[in-house]
Every structure is written in structure tokens, then in C-alpha cells.
Amino acid sequence: MKQNLLDFDVQQLTAWFAEHGEKPFRAKQVLRWIYKAGESDFDAMSDLAVSLREKLKQIACVQAPKVMREELSDDGTRKWLLDMGTGNAVETVFIPEEGRGTLCVSTQAGCALDCAFCSTGKQGFSRNLSTAEIIGQLWWANHQLGKDAPSAGSGQAQGNWQISNVVLMGMGEPLLNFDHTVSALRLMLDDHAYGLSRRRVTVSTSGIVPAMDRLRDECPVALAVSLHAPNDKLRDELVPVNQKYPLKELLAACKRYLEKAPRDFITFEYVLLDGVNDSVQQAHELVRLVSDVPCKFNLIPFNPFPQAHYRRSKPEAIRRFRDVLMEADIVVTTRKTRGDDIAAACGQLAGLVQDKTKRTMQRPVALHD
Ligand code: SAH
Ligand code: SF4
Numbered sequence: 147m148k149q150n151l152l153d154f155d156v157q158q159l160t161a162w163f164a165e166h167g168e169k170p171f172r173a174k175q176v177l178r179w180i181y182k183a184g185e186s187d188f189d190a191m192s193d194l195a196v197s198l199r200e201k202l203k204q205i206a207c208v209q210a211p212k213v214m215r216e217e218l219s220d221d222g223t224r225k226w227l228l229d230m231g232t233g234n235a236v237e238t239v240f241i242p243e244e245g246r247g248t249l250c251v252s253t254q255a256g257c258a259l260d261c262a263f264c265s266t267g268k269q270g271f272s273r274n275l276s277t278a279e280i281i282g283q284l285w286w287a288n289h290q291l292g293k294d295a296p297s298a299g300s301g302q303a304q305g306n307w308q309i310s311n312v313v314l315m316g317m318g319e320p321l322l323n324f325d326h327t328v329s330a331l332r333l334m335l336d337d338h339a340y341g342l343s344r345r346r347v348t349v350s351t352s353g354i355v356p357a358m359d360r361l362r363d364e365c366p367v368a369l370a371v372s373l374h375a376p377n378d379k380l381r382d383e384l385v386p387v388n389q390k391y392p393l394k395e396l397l398a399a400c401k402r403y404l405e406k407a408p409r410d411f412i413t414f415e416y417v418l419l420d421g422v423n424d425s426v427q428q429a430h431e432l433v434r435l436v437s438d439v440p441c442k443f444n445l446i447p448f449n450p451f452p453q454a455h456y457r458r459s460k461p462e463a464i465r466r467f468r469d470v471l472m473e474a475d476i477v478v479t480t481r482k483t484r485g486d487d488i489a490a491a492c493g494q495l496a497g498l499v500q501d502k503t504k505r506t507m508q509r510p511v512a513l514h515d
Contacts, residue, residue: 148207151180152278152285155329156336166205172198174338180208181339184289210282210289211236226286230255230279234272236317238283240291240309247291248311251283253327254318259352261372262384263417265451266317274323280330283316284309284340312342315350315370321357328365335367344368344408350415355391355399366406370413370444371396375423376431384423393435400439411440418459418467419448425463429470442477 154162160173175193179185186208188199211228214235218224224240236252257264258271288309295307312334314320320327327349333339334347350370351358358369375381381388388396400412414436418424445468448458459467464480471478 148205150209150278151176151206152208152210152282153276153329155277155332156338157332158329166201168198176202177336177338181285181333184285184292186210209278210286211279213286216290226283226290228279228283228286230273230275236275236279238287238316240287242307246310247308248313249284249287249309250313250316251280251330252316252318253280253314253320253323257318258322259319259385259387261352261374261386263374263419263448263454263456265454268451268453274326275318277326277329277333280326281333284312284334309340310342311346311348313348313350313370315348319352319354320349321351321354321361324357324360328361331365331367335365348413352385352387353391353396353399354387355395358399358403362403362406366403366408368409368413369400369403369407370415371400373414373416373432373436376428376435380423384419397436397439400441404440411442413442413444415444415446417446417448418464420457420459420463422456424459424467426466426470429467433471433474433476436476442479443471445478445480447481 149162151159156173156177159177160170163170163173163176172194176191179191185191188194188202188206188208191199194202211230213226214229215227216224217227222242226238227235228238229235234255236255238252239250241248241250252275254274255272256269257266260267260270291307291309314327331347331349334342335344344367346368348368348370349361350372352372361367361369372385373381374384375388378388378392381393391399404410404412416423416432445464447464448454448456450456450458468478468480
């Protein structure tokens with residue numbers, strides 16, 4: 147089998163080149179071709195010796211996941227459904243905004259953590275994605291956006307066709323696929339590959355405490371933590387992994403993370419569920435809970451999916467909840483729901499993962515035909 151070069155971060159690619167008798171600078175040249183030029187054809191890598199190109203053609207390939215379907219939302223959000231083989235698919239979402247373009251990347255097919263309000267969690271866990279499958283989502287999106295961007299002077303709206311930010315908030319728990327996630331992060335950050343700033347790459351976690359410490363030491367990037375409840379009793383129910391890593395430990399890990407983080411705050415994500423976690427009293431409890439962690443809050447109106455038992459909080463409840471946090475001098479953003487006409491909003495990503503739980507009767511969920 148040919149070696150897929152998307153599976154290597156810079157260090158690994160350099161080591162692999164050395165094993166094949168090639169100098170380190172060759173690895174950097176190839177990286178630039180793959181990630182900066184978006185090239186997958188070795189013959190097109192014109193500054194490599196012909197003999198090296200021939201050798202690479204024999205033993206290597208540059209293979210991003212195959213795209214099964216692309217959907218475009220009325221608001222410009224794009225969603226790609228990527229084939230992961232053996233009945234699995236995951237989703238990648240591009241969200242264009244004024245002055246930036248954010249790609250939301252998946253790290254696992256399904257997720258084992260079974261958060262009560264999450265469509266991905268309802269499917270159970272299928273498998274970890276490889277480094278190639280994670281970084282390949284960027285590679286593909288870049289390729290496609292570059293191809294579709296209106297040419298300057300065409301009279302068409304230019305929109306935003308560049309990926310300036312990456313969030314690991316698609317399907318799966320990134321910190322439970324640690325090694326592949328970190329290799330992919332390194333490629334996002336490396337100047338020979340995508341060269342994104344650490345502040346513009348965000349890992350979102352449900353709170354895998356030991357892995358948060360590892361990430362801090364091995365590859366600190368911006369961190370978002372999915373909180374969703376102001377106390378252990380409710381969080382145990384909504385985010386079951388809380389039973390293993392309760393709030394006290396989680397918040398202590400957040401503080402440790404900030405010692406090395408590229409930003410001086412943690413982003414707490416909080417999905418607002420009608421009548422469950424959205425009262426004014428709970429907002430006050432939340433303020434007390436996070437009082438000694440420098441943080442911002444991202445309030446996410448719940449996005450429904452077919453098997454969901456929850457409802458989105460009323461706009462009035464969202465406003466009241468937000469006001470309590472703001473009165474305590476916490477910076478709060480309420481996430482605009484993007485792409486929900488194509489089920490691309492937070493927590494609606496479902497792909498086509500072979501259902502390991504039988505809860506959804508083997509049918510693809512949350513896909514629109
Ligand atoms: N596993 C990681 C990252 C993927 S989920 C995590 O849990 O943080 C990305 C974000 O989407 C999380 O904050 C998650 O809680 C949120 N989310 C999940 N289901 C949702 C839904 N139905 N509506 C709104 N947000 C949801
Ligand atoms: Fe997994 Fe995140 Fe969904 Fe929880 S919210 S089930 S951790 S993907």
C-alpha cells in the first residue's frame with residue numbers, strides 16, 4: 147500500500163524522507179506543494195528532481211477523504227459529507243463571515259460520550275479519524291473554495307473564500323483521538339503547511355482532563371470547553387463524562403491550561419435547553435462557578451435533530467441568561483445559528499456513521515434529501 151503523505155506532520159514526514167535517503171529540505175518542499183499549493187500530483191511538483199518524483203509516485207500518494215455530497219445553505223455555509231469507508235461518513239462545515247472564514251472539522255466518526263443533546267453522540271462511536279482524514283478536511287475545503295471563488299472583477303460577490311480559522315467542533319471528541327488530532331494541529335500551525343496562528347485554531351472538548359494537560363504541554367492552541375450546566379448534578383446528566391471528570395477537576399484543568407495557552411481566556415460553550423439549564427438562578431450559579439477562571443461565554447441556542455428530546459430556549463430566556471453573565475462582567479456571545487437549513491449547525495452533524503447503538507435503527511440521521 148502506498149503511504150498517504152497527509153498522515154504525517156512535519157517531523158514525521160522528515161523522518162520518513164530520511165528513511166528513504168532524502169534530505170530534510172525535500173520534506174519541506176513537498177509540504178509546501180501539498181498544503182500551500184494544494185497539489186496532490188507529484189508530477190506537478192516542478193522543483194523536485196525527476197528521480198524523486200518517480201520514487202514518490204511508486205511509494206506514496208496524497209489522498210484526502212472522498213466527498214460524497216456537498217450542500218450549500220442560504221446563508222453561504224457549506225457542508226461536505228466525506229466518505230470514511232466501511233459505511234462511515236463525517237461532515238466538515240465552512241462558515242463565511244465578515245472578515246473571516248471558519249472551517250469546522252470532525253475528529254471521529256461518531257462519539258462515545260453520548261451527551262444528551264447531541265446528534266453525533268446519539269449514534270455511538272464508530273472510529274477515530276486518521277491524521278490524513280482530519281487534515282484532509284482542510285485540504286479538501288481549501289481546494290474546493292479556491293476552485294469556486296469568483297474571480298476578481300467578475301461582478302459576483304466575492305464573499306469570503308479563505309479559511310482563516312479552524313475549530314475542532316465537528317463530530318467527535320478531539321481529545322479522545324489525541325495523537326492524530328495533535329499531528330493535524332501541527333500541520334495547521336506549521337509555516338510550511340497552513341501557517342495558521344495558534345489563536346485562530348480552537349479545540350473544543352467536553353472536558354477530558356488528562357488530555358487537556360497533554361494538549362497544553364504538547365500543542366497549546368485556543369481552547370473551548372463545553373460546560374452546559376452550572377453544577378455536577380445536572381452536568382452528570384447532560385455531559386455524562388462529567389461523572390469521570392467533575393467540574394472541580396475540570397475548572398482546575400482550565401486554569402492550568404491558561405498557563406500556556408495562546409489566549410488568556412477559556413471559551414465556555416453552553417447550549418441553552420428550554421427549562422433545563424436556562425433559568426436566571428442557574429445563570430447566577432454559573433457565574434459563581436467560573437468566578438476564578440478567566441473566560442468568555444459562547445451561548446448556543448439548541449439545534450434540534452430528529453431524535454432530540456429538548457427544545458431551544460425562548461429568546462427571552464436567552465436574553466435574561468446572557469444579561470446575568472454580562473452583569474458579572476463576563477464577555478458573552480450568543481452564537482448565530484448558521485446553516486441549519488442543511489443541518490450543518492452545531493450538534494446537527496450526523497454524517498452516516500454505522501450505528502453502534504442501534505438507537506437510530508441504522509438509518510442516516512439529520513441528512514436532508
Ligand atoms: N466533542 C467536542 C467537540 C464537538 S461538539 C465537545 O463536545 O466540545 C461541538 C459543540 O457543539 C459542543 O459545545 C457541543 O456541546 C455543541 N452541541 C452538541 N449538540 C448540540 C446541539 N444539538 N445544539 C447546539 N449545540 C450542540
Ligand atoms: Fe461527543 Fe461533543 Fe457530541 Fe458530547 S457534544 S456527544 S462530546 S461530539
